[in-house]
Amino acid sequence: MTEVTIEAKQVTKTYGSGALAYQALRGVDFSASEGEFVMLNGPSGSGKTTLLSILGCVLSPTSGSVRIFDEELMGKKQSQLPHLRLAYIGFIFQGHNLLASLEARENVALPLRMRGWGTGEAMKEADRLLERVGLGDKLDRRPDELSGGQKQRVAIARALAGKPPIILADEPTASLDAETGLQVTELLKDLASTDRHTVVVVTHDNRIFHLGDRIVQIEDGHIVSSTPNPKSHAGEPS
Amino acid sequence: MSEHAKGRSAIKSRWGKNRLMARVGIKMMFHDRAKLVGTLLGVIFASVLVNQQLGVLMGLLNKNTMFVENAGADLWIVPPGMEALSGGTRMSMYTLNQARVVEGVAWAEPLAFGTASMSLPSGGSEAVTLVGTRLTHLGGGPWNMVAGDVESLEMPDTVVFEDSRRDELGGINLGSVRELGGHRVVAGGFTWGLLPFGPSYAFTEFDTARSILNVPSDQTTFVLVRVQPGADVIAVRDELRRRLPALQVVTRQDFAHATVMYLLKAQLGISFGTSTAFGVIVGFVIVALSMFSAVVDNIREFGTLKAMGASNFDLSKLLFVQSIAYALIGTTIGLFLVTRMAAGIRSANLVLVLPWWMFAGTFGFMIVLCLVASGLALIRVRNVEPGMVFR
Numbered sequence: 001m002t003e004v005t006i007e008a009k010q011v012t013k014t015y016g017s018g019a020l021a022y023q024a025l026r027g028v029d030f031s032a033s034e035g036e037f038v039m040l041n042g043p044s045g046s047g048k049t050t051l052l053s054i055l056g057c058v059l060s061p062t063s064g065s066v067r068i069f070d071e072e073l074m075g076k077k078q079s080q081l082p083h084l085r086l087a088y089i090g091f092i093f094q095g096h097n098l099l100a101s102l103e104a105r106e107n108v109a110l111p112l113r114m115r116g117w118g119t120g121e122a123m124k125e126a127d128r129l130l131e132r133v134g135l136g137d138k139l140d141r142r143p144d145e146l147s148g149g150q151k152q153r154v155a156i157a158r159a160l161a162g163k164p165p166i167i168l169a170d171e172p173t174a175s176l177d178a179e180t181g182l183q184v185t186e187l188l189k190d191l192a193s194t195d196r197h198t199v200v201v202v203t204h205d206n207r208i209f210h211l212g213d214r215i216v217q218i219e220d221g222h223i224v225s226s227t228p229n230p231k232s233h234a235g236e237p238s
Numbered sequence: 239m240s241e242h243a244k245g246r247s248a249i250k251s252r253w254g255k256n257r258l259m260a261r262v263g264i265k266m267m268f269h270d271r272a273k274l275v276g277t278l279l280g281v282i283f284a285s286v287l288v289n290q291q292l293g294v295l296m297g298l299l300n301k302n303t304m305f306v307e308n309a310g311a312d313l314w315i316v317p318p319g320m321e322a323l324s325g326g327t328r329m330s331m332y333t334l335n336q337a338r339v340v341e342g343v344a345w346a347e348p349l350a351f352g353t354a355s356m357s358l359p360s361g362g363s364e365a366v367t368l369v370g371t372r373l374t375h376l377g378g379g380p381w382n383m384v385a386g387d388v389e390s391l392e393m394p395d396t397v398v399f400e401d402s403r404r405d406e407l408g409g410i411n412l413g414s415v416r417e418l419g420g421h422r423v424v425a426g427g428f429t430w431g432l433l434p435f436g437p438s439y440a441f442t443e444f445d446t447a448r449s450i451l452n453v454p455s456d457q458t459t460f461v462l463v464r465v466q467p468g469a470d471v472i473a474v475r476d477e478l479r480r481r482l483p484a485l486q487v488v489t490r491q492d493f494a495h496a497t498v499m500y501l502l503k504a505q506l507g508i509s510f511g512t513s514t515a516f517g518v519i520v521g522f523v524i525v526a527l528s529m530f531s532a533v534v535d536n537i538r539e540f541g542t543l544k545a546m547g548a549s550n551f552d553l554s555k556l557l558f559v560q561s562i563a564y565a566l567i568g569t570t571i572g573l574f575l576v577t578r579m580a581a582g583i584r585s586a587n588l589v590l591v592l593p594w595w596m597f598a599g600t601f602g603f604m605i606v607l608c609l610v611a612s613g614l615a616l617i618r619v620r621n622v623e624p625g626m627v628f629r
Binding site: 049052053056058059079082083085086087089091093094095097099100101102106110111113114116117118119170 | 254255258262265266268269270536538539541542543544545546547548549552623624625627628
């Protein structure tokens with residue numbers, strides 16, 4: 001049996017107050033299990049990025065409950081959230097967001113060093129991860145020396161570093177061409193399933209939907225559908 | 239609980255995180271060369287201007303206290319009301335006898351001091367600050383001689399002039415005869431660099447000076463006192479004060495200090511203080527704006543670090559290290575430039591005085607300046623929402 005890694009119940013999020021208040025999430029229920037690869041889809045302004053931010057301990061919900069394993073996030077102080085992110089979450093951003101001044105291996109080693117790994121072991125692990133994403137020959141390249149697809153591969157390696165239980169990806173294929181986008185997502189799925197990461201991908205890119213174990217549709221702050229992909233093997237190691 | 243969750247225990251080593259933030263901060267700093275140069279220019283500008291101004295100020299003050307420092311006296315008996323080394327006011331030669339009988343005094347000699355006008359062969363005149371010294375101990379006599387000999391003062395009407403003022407004094411050489419204060423004098427030697435704010439120093443025998451300066455035979459400008467080896471200077475000073483209540487009796491250091499304070503209060507303090515403050519303010523603004531601009535340019539990177547789990551405190555450390563690095567690098571370059579500048583402009587008129595403690599103080603001051611200047615950047619970093627990376 002697979003364990004529920006992350007779970008949101010009746011989550012609401014309201015930005016602003018009074019007449020300017022805007023409700024981005026209106027009682028969302030969402031969960032994802034260990035090893036599951038979930039696609040979160042919806043039109044612009046539907047609340048998917050807000051949900052991703054809440055699941056990623058970046059935003060606090062207005063009401064409801066969010067649990068990562070047995071840890072309730074609701075009511076946590078803002079100062080506690082960085083520790084939770086560091087412990088549980090690996091991020092992949094739309095614009096890769098690599099640190100321009102650091103080499104590829106240093107970017108990947110960064111979350112490991114932040115988790116307390118020694119320099120040597122962090123670099124060794126970074127090299128191993130970059131080998132896994134096919135960049136073993138570009139360890140010492142800086143982001144501006146890499147192509148868009150290569151940068152996103154580095155970002156994937158960085159998100160996987162330290163084996164965080166949850167990986168959240170925000171439009172990871174948005175800045176890539178179709179073929180590279182597909183390759184990058186396949187790589188993410190392959191690597192994530194090996195280590196049983198829970199992956200939530202926010203995307204508009206319907207060309208990669210087939211890679212998801214489940215496709216969750218969100219509209220106007222509500223989850224309107226959650227459809228398992230019969231071709232996938234959710235929760236099972238590949 | 240998942241194996242993954244147990245990974246939380248790996249959050250450790252605060253020191254390792256500090257080193258990481260330091261490393262990332264330095265890498266970010268050197269990656270953006272334009273900002274690096276801009277910020278360093280601010281520190282360099284401030285450290286050069288501050289040290290150049292203070293070096294000139296100290297050089298000028300030094301030129302006005304060097305006579306007191308080099309006169310060979312431990313104590314100075316000064317006419318009442320005199321705030322700094324100057325001529326004009328006089329005291330009775332009786333003072334000399336009073337001083338000589340005090341226990342602990344090795345010797346006491348009169349010193350004539352005042353401005354005299356030297357007639358030039360081409361017409362016109364040039365002023366000198368004439369010092370008359372008793373040859374017995376040469377208290378207040380010439381030093382830093384570059385031509386001629388101190389013994390030449392034993393010859394009648396002989397004067398030692400300032401080498402760097404030869405042309406202004408009518409192209410004098412050793413043996414040149416000139417008219418000084420209506421008296422015929424002969425150039426017997428030259429000193430180098432003895433230039434106070436006023437006219438350059440010229441040295442002659444006490445009686446010759448008294449004659450040129452029209453000092454009556456029963457008067458002197460100062461009395462110089464040398465204390466016996468091992469004697470307590472303060473005790474001797476206090477005894478002299480007791481015996482000469484109408485006069486000022488000050489130690490060499492106190493007289494030099496009084497001269498410095500007089501000059502600072504007069505004009506120098508405001509003038510140099512203003513330009514030094516200007517350098518500090520401009521440097522501060524450049525550093526603050528450059529660091530703030532660097533943060534704004536890299537705002538997504540700071541957001542990414544926050545999203546990945548870096549706290550505000552972690553990012554404060556990053557900026558802290560950058561500030562220290564900017565201060566150390568910029569100040570080192572700035573002080574190197576000031577040192578080169580000092581060597582380049584060294585002349586008889588001006589010597590930049592750059593003591594080690596001023597350099598050490600500059601490092602400390604620039605570190606504080608950069609830390610304060612980084613406050614603006616820190617405020618911006620603290621306000622960065624980690625959620626911005628999803629937009």
